[in-house]
Amino acid sequence: MVTLLVPLAGVLVLIVGTVLQSVFSLFRNYLVARKIGVPVRIIPFDHVNPLWLVLDRRVLSMVKLLPFGLGNNSFTRYNYRGWEVPDRYYSHFEMGDAYILVSPRNIWLYIADPDAVMDLWRRGKEFPRDTSVTAVLDIFGPNISTAQGAQWQKHRRITASSFNDHTNQIVWSESITVANDMLRYWCSKGSVQTAADDLRALSLHVMSRAGFGKSFKFQGHDERETSAPDGLPLNYKDSLKIILENCILIFALGRKFLANPWLPRKLRQVHAACASFQTHLTQVYNDEQASLAQGDSYDRNFINSLVRASQDQEADSTLGGGLTESEIYGNIFTFNFAGHDTTAHTFTFALYFLAANPATQDWISEEIRHVMGNRKPDEWLYSDFRRLKRCLAVIYETLRLYTPVPTSKIVDTQTPQILKVGAQSLILPPKVIIVPSYASLQTDPKYWGDDSLEWRPSRFIRSPSSGTGKGIGPLLDAEEFLTPARGTYLAWSGGARDCVGRKFSQVESVATIASLFRDWRVDPVPRKGETPDAGRQRVSNQIESDSAPVLLLQMLHPEHSPLVWSQR
Template sequence: MVTPGTNELYVADPAAAEEIMRRCRDREFVQREMVYQVLDVFGPNVDSVNGKVWERHRRITVPPFNERISGCVWDEAGRQAKGALEVWLANSREETVRSTQNDCMKIALHVLTRAGFGVSYDFSGEGKTVNRSGRHKLTYRDALRTLLDNMVIVFFLRIAQQGGWPLWATWGRARKVLDAHAEFQDYMTEMMAEEKTRMQSGEKDRGNLMSVLVRSSEQAKLSGKIADDGAAGRNTFQGLTDEEVYGNMFIYNLAGHDTTANTIHIALTILAIHPEWQVWVAEEIDRVVGTGEEHNRVYEDVFPKLPRCLALMYETQRLYPSVPCLPRWTADTWQQISVGGTEIMIPPQTNVMVNSTALQTHPKYWGPDPLVFRPDRWTVNAQEHQQDEIDADGPHDWQSTSLLQPVPGSFVAWSAGPRICPGKKFSQVEFVSVIAMLFSNNSRVEVVREKDEMPEDAKRRVARVLAEAKTEIALKVPNAESIGMRWFRKVP
């Protein structure tokens, strides 16, 4: 696509997409700094930097996503889902539940506050208030929620600040966002200082992302190694600066909030009009987790044995990818790639867009029904009772071995190559834990039909609403409250 600004090339060839995402080093297909620096809300981070700087960030930001964190995510996501289910079941007795999207956002937020910083909240909102300095006006959760709910304003304020706009000259909603920014900065500063003190006194880490990230960075600094960041005459230790720790902690929250929350919301909405898929996942949940008092929710025992729940996430992401296009940039160099056996040259200063939506719905790779929601396409080769292996030191880009392995490059829900999302398994564990809790013990959900509406009409109405999904921070369904749901316990 030729534009008055920069040219754009859209790619929907799996091999080419795989090559583009694999070649992410300096002077190849990089993140465009002008676009991604807007993410430096609290500092440079693994998403906004390139080259040697990115390699340094990557080395330090990946280790926090370990199995201890996965276990924490599993427990907290299940606890939040249990609280949500209790509210939904109670509300369904007398009225229609129309808060599913917002409630999924709350679940994801509370998982992040617990796994990210060790701060727990009940689904109903009660929880620990972190105000050690005694000078905070907002709770930790409310500061983070204000930022995540207003990211368009956050980005606008960052651009305005770069352009020289005085931030004191703001009012209304923008003023509240700035106040939340200052509060969240103070919380992170306090938590980092505490973690460094704990580390110096020989205490163990607290098993959350902030704790492990700070220690990972400090240990890298202590290693005494020097890394060249690519800037002339500028060397730095292998660790992260305080500003970079803040930047990465915020990007963890930003990347893990809207994406997972909206995937859960869309999956629940689809299940509400497809009771057959509810039965399909519930069969697995009942067999693995158990029912009533005789149940097992231990992460290591249960998560590897729930491929259907994971397949539900994959199929939702296939048809409703959180990021419909993955952008790359050729910077100042020509790049050569192979597309369908033909070598093509891509000019400098070109935006290269890996089209997730097209790749993930192409009949050549997904069969004759690529637009049909069918999660069992992922389990077609799975053996009964087959389970995945969990390695305590396993990779962050863990891939289920019990599910379909699609053509490389044809499924890029978490990106691919060296810049694959470090929170990939984090999101998978969260999703599976939520589904395993919501559909245990004969819990079911249905769409509430409008007056004189037949079941097939309700399906078509819901499908139309889902088709209006658009990208904000991630893919999100507008007017989600127009879909009323009712939760109930199915009589065995």
């Protein structure tokens, strides 16, 4: 009995010690936060705590059930992934342009002043990016999302050269091809419950072609194998798919732990996917090195451009050298992740918004028909992209309300930094994390009007004040895309560390929307006794109530609202 009590006592001491240390750290951080001079709210767990990432929703769903209003507090309001989306601008409306969330580990300063955000972007040395939230992307090596200082400048210089119009032309053509294959699959079904999964497949196909020069035939959800048989190697596309679906698991447990042979089959499959993807990266890298040595021409896909740009930098001693093999792998994975998950989730939101808004479908179809005319999809030109302003507005408006990737900065100096927010000059001590409140800035009525919480893509388009008397065509050509006011739209971040793949994602999105909506329309499948308008309202309600981060912000159960396609 005594031998049993000894280890139990040790565990108890460890638990008590951990709790006491957390309480002490929380109190210490609270005292520091109070001195900054803005409202402070306490949360017991840090947002990036790996264990809390797994448990947050389960724990808070039980806490919210407490009686007498005990479940309505800062813990349940702020201490879970994605709380910013339902909160929108309300916390800033209550507390002003700046407030703090304090946890045992960190002090998080949230700001909703556009001028302060722009100042933050400009002062990259005093306020570098907080890379703790992007650490998950180091799975295969250091990369642009996790590098700092001179290392980041090297990553940016080399990777930016790989995002060019040659790559975008590949993205344009592949997006059109795959989107039309996907549309044919959807139209062959009476109703579609797998739109989100199929859109992920589309995005993965585009990344495969643009990133690796590998094209795969599109297969709808019902046409695909759910997993590879044991013992058979996974191809690049399937390996990446498994990794992206299990990023949080890999981040929490680590690749080395997942290699243990005694783990359940599903975890072993995740490890197999990591190993297989690493093999594919190495093979493509070695092939490109050999091709480069022989002076062969190349496809100008992302990995080709990245390897060659890195070699050019290595040869020029004045530029600080090229990327290591590990860094090339890390950047390839990062751009696969960013170009796949973020785009796929945005596609899903946009598709369901369009299904709930038939008038907007008509609005974009009018533009697509004007620009593309009767040309077949394989005759569409990359130069058509810039004319599809309404299609681009659909993506901008979707990202305004549902930005999948927030960003944050950190005071990374040994001395306090001053940041002016509104009328206040805040003295920020080292290690304070600063978060531009994207969900507030992008929905605040001060910047977006009284309908700021409504999905209305036309807010990004300025139409001519009068007609030309020559039909609709000249009016469409004369429309202008309205760039949001500086500091009020953060979907692609900002400053020097804005999203290097911004144009890539825009081209893919616009090409896909144009392919789907020139000749077709989409509607929710009505439930028994449900009117079409009621079905659309149900879908709108689901977008709002059923969206939350898994790794990124996404619709959790879009399959609960099947869609049906019909020809115009």
